[in-house]
Amino acid sequence: MKRTLTVLLTLAVVFSAALLAEAGRKQDNRPDGGTLSYGEYGRPATLDPITSNEMISLRLTELLFNGLVGINEKQEIVPELAQRWDRSSDGRVYTFYLRKDVTWHPREGEEPKPFSADDVMFTYKIMMHPRTITPLKVRYEFIDKAEKIDDYTVRFTLKRPILNALAKFSFKVIPKHGPVNPQFLTRDDAFVQNPIGTGPYMLKNVTAEREIVLTANDNYFKGRPHVDQIVAKPFADQNIMTQALMFNAIDMIVLVNPRDIPEIQGDKRFILQPYNALSYSFFGYNCRNPLLADKRVRQAFTYAVNRQEMLDSFFNSQGTIISGPFAPGSWAYNLDVLPIPFEPQKAIALLQEAGFSRGADGFMQKDGKKLTLSLKVPIEKESEAVKRVVLAFKNYLKNVGVDIKVEFKEWQAWKEDVFLEHDFDVIFASWVFDDSADISSLFHSGEIGPWKNNFGGYSNPEVDGLINESKLTLDHEKRRTINRKLHAILADENPYTFLWTLTNYAAFQKKVRRVAIHPYKFFSYADEWFMEGKDQK
């Protein structure tokens, strides 16, 4: 009996999928067809949503996968793999009722397999497995347990109610039949390079030139995307990427080099569209170093650097100087806190106050020890502009008697030095946030430790208390107040020298229409993009 039911169900699913394939076109009267190729500076490390940890991969997984829920352009939570959900009155239990018409992208020669609750459970378990290398784990520790109720119903119980819980169920679901290892996922698994998902686009192949070719998913449950093919093209040189766009070899650049903006803006065939990723760059200090444990020393460094000048020259003024741990476009920014001005004399005074004096060699000394610090920079970040920033920092600090020894390291080695060994004095890096602007993992003392985000070992009971309170509250205004306080404290404490938020621009040919860009995930609405028949090539 049960068996019959399953078969019937499966049949129903297959049937409805077939029906959908028939009726798979979007009903918006916009033309299908065309290929959109876009340039990225660099290659994605992996193509799955679990192990990937950089923006190039994140953008691709947005095309390949879906979450239980999605967030639309109007900031509304909308059904994706779950067609509806309910929440218990105490806000702790979320039950998701899954769509029954979703199929996984088929492997070559195979029939599409149906998506079910097992896939959701599988994804959750693999994501939380201790041996899975993923940045997602910490973000889902708020979940107490996950249960499969039936093939199309799953239930999550939270440890306690939290703000915006529903949005967190936008994590991407992967198929149970995907990874080779059913327990945990690492970058050795074949799945991470050759994934299948439920999203609007399917991975077709990776060419010899490392172009990643994606084709429209005819069975996409929201209707077949308009553009037939999306091709991600990695470039090894940013100038060539810009020229490729200018001479029509590609249709879009997802992130334009700031120095190239004037040239692209000067050509009316292109649209430069800003998208505001809430991100900022900073010099982060290791408070484990006794010299840097003194707030005055960290403040001195911030007074010593001319941030506006760096921004103007190295980034063509494409950004805004910030005063604290949030981007100016964020809701959490404390508008009363102004950036520390460029005042080298004040920097020197602060260092003197902290017990330093200039030695014969011009460098600051304390107890006979020269103020020398190591600055570690990941090579992955290395570009002309980054080198310039680092060189300028070194020069600015030299002017106030601080000796900076710069060390460029391979990305992985850099991460180990910074996040595991904590072997550094200063780092140059950037954080990028989604709309939550959640800085709790950056400055809470509970986040000190191997592979945790408070790499500098910054510890302040007042900050801890505020972060705790902010996590517990369900009141938006209260959380806003707390963040304003955090901003003011951290701006004064200088665990980082907060630098700037850069403007992100995508550039694309005008022929690509109805382009809406998600500021963080980029391609969230790409299934709606289209090209007129005459523009398709």
Added chain:
Amino acid sequence: MNRTIVFLTILMVAAAPVFGADDSVAKAMKLYEKRHYAEAATMLRAELPSIEHARQGTARLTLGMIYLKNAELHRKLYLEALSLHQDYLKKLAAEQGKSRSRFVDLYLGEALLASGKGEPALSYLQKFASTEGLEPRAKAMAQVSIGLCFALKGDMQKADEAWAGLPGADPEVKAALAAAYSKAGLKDRKPLQLANESLEVLKKSGPGASLRYLTNVASVYAAEGLADKGIDLFKRADLKAYSYKEAVSKAKIITFYDAFLLDDLAQLYLMAGIASLEKALEDGKIRDTVNFYLGEAYAQSGAVDQSVKSTAAFIASSMPQQYRDKAAARQAANNYRKGRQFDAIGVWDELSKKQPLDPELLAEILIVCSGVRADCPKLAAKAAASVEAGEGRRFSLLNIALGRYYSAKKDFAKAASYLETGRDKSNKNKIEFNDPEMLVNLAEAYYRTKKFSEALEIYFEMSKQFPEVRQLQEALQGIYAMEHKSAGDVKIY
């Protein structure tokens, strides 16, 4: 010949070398071009007495232009602030429980009142006034506004009931009452005298005036036509100051702002602009040019007939055709305001048929269309085709005009896309490169399409020159905090 006159004027106004590099008119013009309006106006006004007689007209014209532009900007800011305040405060007001703000009722009531929604305003204000344990001044403020609600409805008896027994010795309350009388048109109650009295009290008692207080006095001055006096009130004021900070709990602090500060500023600037331009009219050499701006200023102030007169004088002048065409487009808008919609649209259509069509003229037509909220689909289509084919930044003006047209039509997605095209990308938020009024339009379009961070970034940059946009920033942040949906992701790179 005509051109010569214009160029002469230009030389007089803009070209520094003629009068020396430190010429204050030229300096003001430079500041104006950088959109440092307040700075430009303050400087030039202070210099007026020392400017030689022959240059007085030009100086007045320049000052008038500066005020006019600043008035337009503040009018737009005010309207945007009003709607942001309401959106934000309504969300706050919808909260329940003991951590609900009390003052939200007062400020929401006032915002509703300002936007002409007397009934709902009254209910919030009354709710606030009946709150237990209020400080007397706060309660009095609510009573003043309740009275104004009734007065505006014509129910003077209830208005007087509300206004009875207010702590009249408190200069803050006195000023609020003066402003209410003034807004209700109760001249017989001598709002000006009341406001001046409050000023006297305040001077004696010592503590600095609050921004709300200044705003109330300024409202009275504006209504009495005392533009310069009104503007001077804000000379040393911190325009980003909040009106009230409510500590709901230790960790929940809400700041409230007065949107009508922006209304007052807009009014005062406009009046000062008109006064300055009218003075400039005395200089026969530049009369035509002055009429161009006066026509615009009168139209903004609602003095349509005067606008018709000045604009007609400009059209009849021997100024270059392209500017007379622009004036003709504006004149049509005046006719539209006077109920002659059909004629107006006819004129616009006619002007838009000129060959070869100047994108600036088309932009002007669209902007005046949007200004009177006229429906001009043909013009919009023409403009859309024109920007699609057009080249360079000459067309940025037309893109911006299209954006404003669609903003007025509440099609904010379209508006955002046109305005974004018209924006200078390399300096996207800098007012030196982008008209701040355009940026406010764009911020509005982004807000309406829920791209909060884009809108916030615009105001963030703008607040460096115009601190009074703080109230828009705070409201927008509040809405963003409540509306954003995200998974809490953060990555290092």
Added chain:
Amino acid sequence: MRSNSPANRPGNIGTRSRTCEKRGAGSLNVKKNRALRFAALTAVLIAGTGIAEEMKSVPTSGAKPGESRDEKKFETVAPMLPGAAEPVSAQTGTEKQQVEPLSLRPLTKIEKERNDSNPQWSPLGTLIAFERSIGDKKEIRIMTADGTEVQTVYFQLSEDGAADTKFFFPGVYEEVSYNAGITWSPGGDRFVFMSNGGEGNYDLYQQEIGGKGAARLTEHKEKDGQAHWSPAGNSIVFVSGRTGNGDVYLLNLATRALTRLTQGGKAYLYPRWSPDGKRIVMMHGSNENHHIEMITDPARPGESLKRLTAWASDDLRPVWSPDGRKIAFYSNYNTTGDPKAWSLIVVAADGSDPAEGEGLAAKVVASDVIPDVESGPAWLPDSKRIVYVKDDRVEYNPLYVVDVSQKTSLPIKTDTKMNHDVTCSADGVVAFRALVNQWDQIFLMRLKN
């Protein structure tokens, strides 16, 4: 305060205000050859840094714009430092030995708020053009080698009504023009450049030195750029997007006859004429994989197309040696497989070298270089050495010189950082950009023969 302070250098306020006389050798120099208007040995205080840059024999050009010179332009005064000795293998990368330049100085006064880039010598080395970015404006500046302004190219298609608009719509908009990619005529009296004329469409224009107006050479809604003037004639090659991909075109400047030289689904970029004007080398490919290809007979572009490289690496920016026998280019071929680590490769221009595999890999003359598609690497006039930028993080992109036959590299002691855009004049003056106080400046340098 310079001992020779020549009156015939109007506008050369360049380095002077921050320049002070250093020692007598300069005046000796001047005495020796006053007519040649040599500069003195100078020490330039670079603005704001307080760092005195050693200046030796400032090369100056006394020639009038456009005029060719048969005079000797440089006189070597500063001896090589002892120890600038034997070159070492690039592979061992010994840092101790280095090349001391004979002369080194900034082309113009060191200033902030603008970035200079992409210097281009006129064929005779009398004039130098470079691009200056101020905000999002980009203009081409043409100067003599001593920094005397000759011409600024900032092309606006329509200037009509600008003053009116300023008055009626002050500050509302400003046409911003973007001008770049200059290429010189063989005689150095004319040049072609790319401009959008402030109107959103990149096309090519021709202008004369000292001439006021620019003549439009191309007009197409797709971009035309990367022009290169034939050293032997009156034609240019350039890249156009009009085919939908980026293809190379030949334009006869006299007849305005236009010939498409390349066909194919992938972009052709950065065409460069051989010094004899008979062949054209360029790059061809997509994203991470461009090849170096050559048209050996522009009259038969299809049939005469030859691949100089055909492997999986990305090969960028081919540059002819002055003798026309070799071609240098950047490649991201390296032993680690890192796509962002670049090498410098030199192959025979006649196509006799392997186009792939170990054979081509063996042609690497320097590794860890900074690639640049606008200018560089710079062949020295002897066709034996190339000046390039090393990807050395400690020294922040220092300049190196490689002996291409020995494959040995030596650092050049310039003390400039973030060097870029290296190019060399016919008589051996190396121009490049470098970062001083956060802003890019053009420097000139001469090396020992």
